[in-house]
Amino acid sequence: MSLDALAEAVRGRAAGGPALDARVKFDLGADGFIVLDGTGPAPAVSIGDAPADVTLTMKAETLRRMVDGSLSPTMAYMTGKIKANGSLSVGMKLAALLDD
Known part of the structure; x- marks a missing residue:
């Protein structure tokens, strides 16, 4: 999945979810x-580096699996597929947005 397609998938999930009141990179x-x-x-989604309240480091495949619902964000974090730097409360809100 291309970066543009991933961004569009994130945009789709964010549009139907709870407000984050934060920036996630x-x-x-x-x-x-x-x-x-x-x-x-x-919610707005962009491609490129920008300041954020939390930075989640992962492989593109991990993000793809989270937005398509085949991988729980919580499980990805617990198994080390995601590294978080910044506000963990924002990360928890994001997990709720991405969980089916």
Whole structure:
């Protein structure tokens, strides 16, 4: 899945979920960055590096599996597939948004 397709998938999940009131950066290593800005009236998703309240480092495949519902964000974190840097409470809100 391309970075653009991943960003679109994140956008789709964010649009139907609870408000984050925070910015989340997905650091996908060599594949790039996706930033979910949940501070406005509607969530915005962009590609590229930007400041965030929490940075989640993972492989692009891990993010793909989380947005398609085949991997629980909580399980991914507990098994070391995700590293979090910043506000863990924001990470927990994001897990609720991505969990089916």
